[in-house]
Amino acid sequence: MALLATTDLRKRYGDAATGRVALDGVTLSVDRGELVAVLGTSGSGKSTLLHVLGGLDDSYTGSVKLDGREIRDLGDTELSRLRQRTIGFVFQSFHLVPTWRVRQNIALPASFARERVPDLERRVREVVELVGLTGRENDFPTSLSGGQRQRVAIARALLMKPSLLLCDEPTGSLDTQTGAQILELFREIHAAGNLTLLLITHEERAAAISSRIVRLEAGRVASDEGVAKESAA
Numbered sequence: 462m463a464l465l466a467t468t469d470l471r472k473r474y475g476d477a478a479t480g481r482v483a484l485d486g487v488t489l490s491v492d493r494g495e496l497v498a499v500l501g502t503s504g505s506g507k508s509t510l511l512h513v514l515g516g517l518d519d520s521y522t523g524s525v526k527l528d529g530r531e532i533r534d535l536g537d538t539e540l541s542r543l544r545q546r547t548i549g550f551v552f553q554s555f556h557l558v559p560t561w562r563v564r565q566n567i568a569l570p571a572s573f574a575r576e577r578v579p580d581l582e583r584r585v586r587e588v589v590e591l592v593g594l595t596g597r598e599n600d601f602p603t604s605l606s607g608g609q610r611q612r613v614a615i616a617r618a619l620l621m622k623p624s625l626l627l628c629d630e631p632t633g634s635l636d637t638q639t640g641a642q643i644l645e646l647f648r649e650i651h652a653a654g655n656l657t658l659l660l661i662t663h664e665e666r667a668a669a670i671s672s673r674i675v676r677l678e679a680g681r682v683a684s685d686e687g688v689a690k691e692s693a694a
Contacts (some may be wrong), residue, residue: 463526464625464657465491465514470523472509472680483509484521485680493624496651496658498667501677510677511629511661515548516540528624545573549618553630555610557602564589564598567617574621588616591653592646608639615646626650626658633662644670 472484483506491497501507512518513525516532525532528547535543557566567585571578578584589598592612602610611631618626628647632640644660648670651658660667668674676683 463490464493464528465489465659466524466526467514468524470510470513470521470525472506472513472518472521482680484513487523487677487680487682489675489682489685491657491659493657494655495673496648496660496671497673497675498660498662498671499675499677500662500665500667502663505677506680507661507663507677508629509680511627511659514659515550515627516544541573545570545621547624549621549623549626551611551614551618551626551628551631553633555602555614557610557613559602562599562601563594563605563613566602566613567620569617570621578621584620585616588619591619591650592616606639607635608642611635611643612646615643615650619650624655624657626656627661628659629661630663631660632664632667640664641666 467487467489470484470487470489471482474481474483485506487506487510499507499510509518513521514527516527516535519533527543530543532540558569561569564585567588568581571581585598589595592615594609594612594616597605597609602613605613615631631647632643635643644667647658647660650656651670660671673685673687675685
């Protein structure tokens with residue numbers, strides 16, 4: 462069964478006469494363990510798609526199923542619990558608390574858990590090591606480079622061991638070299654565990670680490686194709 466599936470997904474901003482269509486009949490299925498790059502130019506609907514897939518926007522028509530459950534049928538509490546257990550988010554702007562140390566920013570999702578997270582300090586150390594920030598746990602975000610701050614955001618997204626990682630333009634605010642390093646980090650994270658990863662991006666280089674490319678144009682799926690292993694090497 463697919464981890465994530467949409468059927469005839471439609472989303473419009475504004476009214477029928479003057480509004481803008483953001484998603485126009487998107488039907489998409491993502492199996493567990495896939496690494497998918499969703500590519501599109503600005504205005505293609507890719508960020509809107511991520512927000513809908515992550516349960517952050519419910520003003521759409523059509524079907525969105527996460528882990529076999531129709532998202533719109535869930536109450537707020539149930540949806541929040543499903544997101545916390547299943548999804549990690551990584552955004553272009555990092556969304557770190559500047560007055561908190563790295564370890565505090567990473568541990569933030571645990572504060573929203575209904576139950577105490579066992580061995581939280583150990584788990585923070587594990588994800589810090591995974592993203593290559595060992596020794597920077599007590600630093601503040603303002604002392605880190607853009608790439609390091611994105612690594613903190615990735616570690617935070619992985620803290621609760623999600624099965625799905627949704628990344629919205631994760632290299633959009635980074636220089637070319639740093640962006641390539643972050644993409645390689647995503648490839649390593651995906652290879653290391655049973656994680657489904659969606660990279661929402663305009664950057665063609667994301668295709669090099671992906672097993673599948675979905676291209677959006679004007680809110681529609683223009684193409685959906687796998688990538689040969691030779692090209693991903």
